[in-house]
Amino acid sequence: MDLLAFARGPALTFATAIFVAGTLWRLVGVLALPPWRDLSPAREGAPPNWLGAIETVFRKMIPHKTFLKAGMFTTVNGYVFHIGLALCVFAFAPHILFLKSLFGFSWPGLPNGFIFGVGALTAASLVAALAYRLTSPVLKLISRADDYVSWLLTFLPVVTGLAAASHIGARYEMLLALHVLSICAFLIWFPFGKLMHAFLFVFSRGATGARFRHRGAQL
C-alpha cells in the first residue's frame, strides 16, 4: 500500500472514528451533567428558554461596538480565517466530489483559482493569528499547548492543500497524501482540544442566552 492509499484508507477511517466517537463522548459527557434548574419566575415578556438560547447564538456573531473597538483585530481576523476555512472545505470542487462519495449528494463549488486565493488568504490570516498570540501579553498568558497544537493542525491542511493544488514541493500524490494525513491529524485532535468550539459555541452561547433572556437582560 502506498502512502496515499494508506492516508485515504485506514488512516482516514481511523481518524474519522476517533473524531466521531471523541466528539460524541465530550458532548454527551457535558450535556448529561444535571442542570441547575432555575425556578425563578421569568421576567414578564421574556422569551422561552429555547428562543433566548437561539437568539443569543446569533446575537453573539457580532461584538458590541465598545468591545469591537478594543478587539478589532481578533474579530476581523477571526472572521477571515473562519470563512476562509469554510470556503476551502465546502466550496472547493474536489472536496465536494469527495464529500459526495461519502454522503451521496453535492452542491456547486467555486472556481478553483478563487479557492486558491481564499486558501492563501486563510493561511496568511492564521499566521497573523499566531503572531498575535505570541506577542499579545494577554494571549501569551492565557494560551495553552492546546492553542498551539490546534493552530498547527488547522494550518497544516491549508498549506498542504495549497501545495497539492499548485503541485509545489513534491510529487502530486505525495502532496495529496500529506494533505490527507494532515486532515487525519486534525480530526484526531479535534475532540480533545479547543477545535471542539465548532460544536460547543452553540451550547455555550445558548446556555447564557437562556439565563440572561429569562431575566430580561440584554446580551
Added chain:
Amino acid sequence: MTAKTTVSGVAFDAQGDRNDTDRRDAAMQGFVRDFARTAAIHMESCVRCGMCATACQYYVTTGDPKYTPINKLRPFEQAYHRHVGPFAPLYRLLGIKSNVSIDMLQEWEALLYDACSLCGRCTLACPMGIDISELIKEARHGMYKAGLVPDRLELMDRTTKAWGSPATPADDFSDIIREAGEENGVPVNVDLPKADYVVTTAPAELTEHTKALTDVAKILNKIGASWTYSSAGFEASNIGYINGDVELQEKMTRKMIDNAIAVGAHTLILPECGHAYGAARWEASRWYGREIPLRIIHMTEFLGEVVQSGKIKLKKIGESTSFHDPCQLVRRGGVNDAPRAVLKALGLELKELEDHGALGWCCGGGGGVVSNTRADPLRFKAFELKRKQVEDANAQHFVTACGQCRITLTLGAKHFKWDQKVESLLELVADNLQD
C-alpha cells in the same frame, strides 16, 4: 486569621488552622460540587481569544494581563479538567492535568476576590458566551471551603452568622428603624405580624444611608400599603452569595423568605442593593429548593411600578442627570427601563454615560471588593473609568440605585478629591412626592 504573602509577593489571607493538603482538598470539593451542566459547558468552550480582557475594568485600567477574566478561573478550570470533564479519567491516567497546588490557590485568592466585582461585563464580551462572572462566583465556593478568603469578607461572614446581618445585631434592628422614623418624622412599621409588603435592607441602609429606611416608608405610607420591616428577616444583601459561603447563602435566603411567608406578604421589596437582587430575585429558589410563593422585587422596580401606575405623583426637578447602572440590577438583572422611567417622571433629563445600560462600567466595588480594604488601590484605579464618563456626561446630578455602588462611588470621589455627589433614586423620589 493570618495575613501572608505568596512566593511571588501576592498578599493572601487564610482562615483556620489547617494543613495545606486539607485546604487544597477542601477547595477541590468546593469547586467540583458546582459543576452543573452550564458551568461544565462553559469550562469546555474557551478559545483563548482574550476578548474578555477588554471588558474588565481591572485589566483596562492597569494593563496587567493577570486581570484577564478567564485567567482568574485557572485553578477552577484545572480542577474541572482533572475531576469532572469528560476526559478527566484519561487526564489523570496520563498525568496531563496536574492537581491544583496550595500555592496556586493562595496566589489566586486576590484575583478571585480583590480583582473581580462579579460585574459580568466580560460575559457580554465573550464571543463564546461564557458566563465568566458566574463561574468566578462559583469558584469562590471552593475558596471559601478552603479558608482562603480576604479577612475583611470573612469577618462580615462571621458577623452575619452571629448577628443575622453584617451591619447590626438583629436585636437592635427594630430600634434602628424606630429611631430613623423619629429622626425623619416618618411613621414606620416594624415587626407587624401581618402585612402585604415586607421591606428588607442591606448594610448600606443600616449604616451610611439610614434615611433610605424612612424614604421607602414614606412612599408605602403614601400609597396606603400594608407593609412592615421584620427583625426576623430583614437582611437581603446576603454576604454568603458574595463570599462563596453557600451554607450561609442558603440560610440567609431561607430566613428572609420564610419570614415573608409567615407575614403573609404578597411582595418582598429588596433594598437599593444590586447583589441582593442577584441573590434573591434570581437565585433564591435555587437555595430555597422550590418556587417562591411571593413576588420578589427590587426597590427600583417598586418605584417604577408606583410611578408608572400613577399611584404616586412626583414634582419635576427639571435638571439634567446621568445614571450609574448597578451591574446586578441592569446587566445581570434586566432592570434597565424602570430607573429611566422614574428619572423621567422626576423631570430629569437623562444624559447617558458613554457606556450605559447593559454595557455600563462597574463602580468597581461590587462582589465584596468595596468591603475588602486590601483591594482599595485596585478599586481606585478602576474608578478612573467611571469618573471620566461621568465628567464627560456633564450633568447636574449623578444618580444610582444601589447603596453599595453609591458608597463605592462616594469613596472614589473622596479619594480623588472630586466634588461629585452621588444620589439615590429612592431618595430623589421620596423627597419629591407631590402632596
